[in-house]
Amino acid sequence: MSNVIVITGASSGFGALTARALADAGHTVYAGMRETADRNAPRVREAAAYSEEHGVDLRAVELDVSSQASVDAAVAAVEAGHGRVDVLVHNAGHMVTGPAEAFTPEQLAELYDVNVLSTQRVNRAVLPGMRRRGEGLVLWVSSSSVKGGTPPYLAPYFAAKAGMDSLAVSYAAELARWGVETSIVVPGSFTSGTDHFAHSGHPADTAVEAEYGERYPGLVEQVAGKLAALAPENADVSLVSDEIARIVALPRGERPHRVHIDPVDDGSEEVSGVADRVRGEFLGRVGLDDLLTVRS
Numbered sequence: 159m160s161n162v163i164v165i166t167g168a169s170s171g172f173g174a175l176t177a178r179a180l181a182d183a184g185h186t187v188y189a190g191m192r193e194t195a196d197r198n199a200p201r202v203r204e205a206a207a208y209s210e211e212h213g214v215d216l217r218a219v220e221l222d223v224s225s226q227a228s229v230d231a232a233v234a235a236v237e238a239g240h241g242r243v244d245v246l247v248h249n250a251g252h253m254v255t256g257p258a259e260a261f262t263p264e265q266l267a268e269l270y271d272v273n274v275l276s277t278q279r280v281n282r283a284v285l286p287g288m289r290r291r292g293e294g295l296v297l298w299v300s301s302s303s304v305k306g307g308t309p310p311y312l313a314p315y316f317a318a319k320a321g322m323d324s325l326a327v328s329y330a331a332e333l334a335r336w337g338v339e340t341s342i343v344v345p346g347s348f349t350s351g352t353d354h355f356a357h358s359g360h361p362a363d364t365a366v367e368a369e370y371g372e373r374y375p376g377l378v379e380q381v382a383g384k385l386a387a388l389a390p391e392n393a394d395v396s397l398v399s400d401e402i403a404r405i406v407a408l409p410r411g412e413r414p415h416r417v418h419i420d421p422v423d424d425g426s427e428e429v430s431g432v433a434d435r436v437r438g439e440f441l442g443r444v445g446l447d448d449l450l451t452v453r454s
């Protein structure tokens with residue numbers, strides 16, 4: 159079945175690959191991007207060229223997840239054209255590296271906005287339509303850092319992704335009786351193949367950062383180097399986009415609550431396994447185990 163799909167942050171990395179994988183699978187895919195008229199205009203042209211060359215339906219749409227007006231306009235345009243959004247992929251995100259203390263509170267708020275509040279903006283635009291129709295899939299691109307081994311100097315990003323993941327878990331239960339499914343996709347670290355590491359932000363308080371630099375010399379390079387070295391040779395970023403395409407293709411009701419794509423294996427799968435089991439058991443104890451699966 160061909161779905162109408164909206165992906166946030168689809169100008170690069172997992173988002174761009176996922177948009178192409180889903181378009182290849184025969185879906186109508188809206189690749190959400192910000193600044194489509196200027197900075198990301200080349201990405202818009204690349205998406206159009208891909209669509210043309212491969213005979214698929216991949217369209218860029220202006221969608222800045224930091225702006226409710228932009229989100230609303232994008233979703234309204236898709237719904238005006240097709241009457242629905244079948245699948246929403248929360249993929250947009252941003253990372254920062256540096257000692258936690260050197261980031262201003264405003265920087266943390268900004269990062270929380272891009273990684274967490276963004277999903278709330280898009281949900282509030284897309285979910286009314288899904289609930290009305292009694293079907294849909296919301297797919298969240300989380301991070302293994304949420305539960306796995308966490309090296310230092312990534313605190314604001316890890317905290318934000320944990321917030322996003324936590325929101326996803328609660329949404330899953332609250333959407334189940336509406337017939338709207340949730341899948342949480344958990345990539346491990348992919349240090350190349352996306353702009354994630356290359357575009358990471360830095361602390362505003364460079365004086366504090368320098369003080370930490372004396373006590374933890376070369377830490378950023380050490381962590382990045384070790385993470386890259388831990389990744390097996392076949393750890394290609396397409397593992398993530400292929401997995402998302404696989405989940406979308408599954409029959410309704412059979413989509414997994416959570417999947418891990420973590421070639422480095424930082425332990426997240428093991429810890430999440432316990433957390434998700436306990437969640438299921440506790441929902442049972444409070445008489446809400448019907449919320450573990452989607453109502454058909």
Ligand code: NDP
Nearest residue numbers: 167169170171172222223249250251301347348352353354
């Ligand atoms: P990229 O940096 O390549 O992709 C991030 C995307 O988010 C970009 O397209 C970027 O757009 C977009 N974005 C950022 N801010 C906004 C905004 N305000 N509005 C719209 N789009 C925005 O990195 P990845 O592909 O690696 O990251 C994708 C997701 O995967 C993120 O959520 C990340 O947290 C997650 N992830 C990544 C891992 C990795 O190791 N690579 C591991 C685990 C999770 P723009 O080009 O305009 O900046």
